[in-house]
Amino acid sequence: MSIIDNTGKTATVPAPRDGDDYNGPLLEVRDLHVEFHTRDGVAKAVNGVNYSVNAGETLAVLGESGSGKSVTAQAIMGILDMPPGKIPQGEIFFRGEDMLKMSYEERRKIRGRKIAMIFQDALSSLNPVLTVGYQLGEMYRVHHGLSKKEAKAKAIELMDKVKIPAAAARVNDYPHQFSGGMRQRIMIAMALALEPDLIIADEPTTALDVTVQAQVMDLLAELQREYNMGLILITHDLGVVADVADKIAVMYAGRIVETAPVHELYKRPAHPYTRGLLDSIPRLDQKGQELYAIKGLPPNLLRVPTGCAFNPRCPKAEDICRTEIPALAPVAEQDGTELPGRGSACHFWKETIHG
Amino acid sequence: MPDVTKTAAEAVEDAIAPPSAAEPAPQPKAEKxxxxxxxxxxxxxxxxxxxxSSVLIFFLLLIAAFPSLFTSASPTVGDLVNHYLGKPELGKIGSEGWLGYDGQGRSVYARLIHGTRASVIVGICVTLIVTIIGGIMGMIAGYFGGIIDAVLSRVTDIFFGIPFLLGAMVVLQSFTERTIWVVVFALAFLGWTQITRVMxxxxxxxxxxxYVQAAKALGAGTGRILFRHILPNAMAPVIVVATIALGGYISAEATLSYLGLGLSSPIVSWGVDISTGVTQIRTAQHILLYPSIMLSITVLAFIMLGEAVRNALDPKLR
Amino acid sequence: MAELSKNGEAADATPNVTEVETVDAATEAEAVAAIEAPVGRGEPILQVRNLVKHFPLTQGILFKKQVGAVKAVDGVSFDLYQGETLGIVGESGCGKSTVAKLLMTLERATAGEVFYKGQDITKLSGRALKAVRRNIQMVFQDPYTSLNPRMTVGDIIGEPFDIHPEVAPKGDRRRKVQELLDVVGLNPEYINRYPHQFSGGQRQRIGIARGLALNPEIIICDEPVSALDVSVQAQVINLMEKLQDEFNLSYVFIAHDLSIVRHISDRVGVMYLGKMAEIGTDTQIYDHPTHPYTQALLSAVPVPDPEAREGRERIILTGDVPSPANPPSGCRFRTRCWKAEEKCSTEVPLLAIPERFQGQDTPAAHESACHFAEEKDVIHAA
Structure with a gap:
């Protein structure tokens, strides 16, 4: 059984190349493991994650708290706290080069300039004692050596870009003078400043209200198209994902349990966890009966169940699920034709998707 | 919506924290x-x-409570024959003269042992008094707020502006006889506001x-809310500050005694000995040296204990 | 009991001048008796009239002077019927959590009344207030902060019995607590554990057990599942529905998640900037909304179904919610509304059945505070 990446192709090592003739995936994570050494033992937060993102593509990483979705992103950014964190195994290729083998300096150059990150809590990600214009302009002063005046002009330009009304008038305001939605726009502007190839957005709209959420997601999608960036959207919200993602990777207990193009996942989930999640969400457009509820609780990362981590909560679990970890295998139609881009880490994916 | 404000690492912590109820059968009793x-x-x-630190503090308390267990020599009566004799005789650890004698021929070791009580009493009593008074004041100010809080806060601000030792000196000046209890009073009088602020x-x-709102919603009275819900959860920082402050009070007592404003002979205390030791520093350094060492060790022990307690109680680690 | 005005307008609210603070023992006993009397199914159990809460903004250190007020709740009226679930939705800052606190008398109302079985609870104190608190309980949003970390689960769930000893005799309490743990789906052997030994979903169950302990009639739920993981939310929602049937509870369910509110609620009220914009049955609000804010809110909800999504009309509002310290004149939504006209800035729209729908037997005929109310389906694919 081969490990597949999100495009559904069997993985080949991308040849590292320089310059613009590189045409492999923008980012490829391979067999990534992350552990945290706590006083109660070793918590296995990420246990062999594989995914890839191309330029102009949006990958949504969906999971609950403790699924390892944010830890994976931190490992990619190189902002994981080590210790207690540790990466015992795995590779993270950015444009064909393994970032985990790079020197600190090389990584630092990629961070911010090539890969940028947007966090959930914009208020704590911005420095409260500096004006927004200064913080936006800092990127240009440090990386491009612009003068203060030029940097401020650039900052206003960026604020216009993320549709902050009256940008020129507000450039000297401090972060707390902006509303939650506007602060998140400033975060996006900051991430965009150096025109990165890849943006990682970790729950970018979770803290925002529904009406503002829609504005911010739309903006993000629009800018992504304009700059042809790769976007990794980390979220727990199945609704937000449905709006903007091209493909989805569902994580559970530090593993990817299912990958699929966005439309397919909602229509025909191939993993009992995904199916359970979809069934447990009430509908907006009609009043339903009793909700389906996945029984039990997310696993304790210090004591991940043997075999498939989902087995204690799974309605389909059998003996094999308790002993053997299912690999992320390609998913096929009943007649055997492979479904492109789809994978499921379930021993009984056939029954799940077809039955 | 999970972890609105948590970082990923905290989310991992969360996932570690709860017992996994997804596996109820194998270990129902394992987690107590x-x-x-x-x-x-x-x-x-x-x-x-x-x-x-706890071993050190245990011995300090033991020495303070039962000095006669450690030495049979008198700290106040000396034999002038032994005037200024002073070389530690390691072969005779614990004997009367192993740390030498002072100017009046009294055993430095015996004075060290008997002086512990004064320091420990001052430290513990001041800490107890400031914790109780400061704690109550802090609770009243914090819980009831309003004008009471405004007044109490300004009072603590005023005390905060007075240099601790200078204030203690002024208070002590107004007493003719300065016993241990006078020193305790002076230090507690100036120290309670620190605890008030923390509390x-x-x-x-x-x-x-x-959970306080929940208790109110149940109809709980003020007493129950204060003592069952607020106090147990507000105590941790007070305990830490009080433990560290305890060492500070001991050194304050020594400082005041050194300045001649705290305890004085015939009361036996490290501060008194340091004070006399300084005048004889050229001829007999050991009189200054040993009480200073004891004082440093004691203060260090309480500060270490405070730090250890802080680390153990820090909610961020849970 | 005063004649209840059905009117939602703040200006109309004449403050109740009857001084009930100094009730004598007889009237207090009367109030307690009224509070303990049963209410029939479908009868109004809670009637909220022109409820107002302003938080003063002050300046100064020792002598504070008021420089303004945050109008968190500014004239809200609704009824809660026995046995039903009333959902209240709105964005942050709309005042829905303040409404919860006012209903719980955790905050004192600036003006307006909350009638519980005919007794205005905003004016009660002493024994009568305690009796009310027994009957109105609350489930909090954050299961991590709503349980005292220094108390065992047994003490937390048993505390209501300590405060109201008449509910359970002393020797009976441990058994009662274990029964409650069982009712909310937790192992009764967990009684001696501490909250930090449980996960979020389990803690929320403990919070629910505490709310149930006194056998209340009304439970105010303030975002009870929004801090939980998706896979655990459904468990808690199902539990709450089961308990409602079992114990004949009435819920006020406050949340920002519109799908969950629809699922659990019989009627829904939509709040915006301290006022009720629209209120009606779940079908009326979700399938036949007439207030532009409700329509915008519903259309913005991300739906986990990309195909349904593509057929839907989306209304993207511009700008943010204005500050409740300085709300717009007239209709509060006008600054973000695409229909706003001159009239909207001068005249406060009343919460009433819009004139054009009055007397009609259509689902659009429900209370909506808009001058230009108009039905528009935004959640079904065209």
């Missing part, structure tokens, strides 16, 4: 009830700082917690 205090205790016992802050934080 662990209170936060119990957890802190487990943590403390593993902390080498705590072990070292007030902690109470204000805890007061807003949902």
């Amino acid at each position: 009830a662990r209170s936060l205090w119990g957890d802190a205790w487990v943590d403390l016992r593993r902390n080498p700082y705590f072990l070292v 007030r802050g902690a109470v204000i934080t805890v007061k807003q917690a949902d």
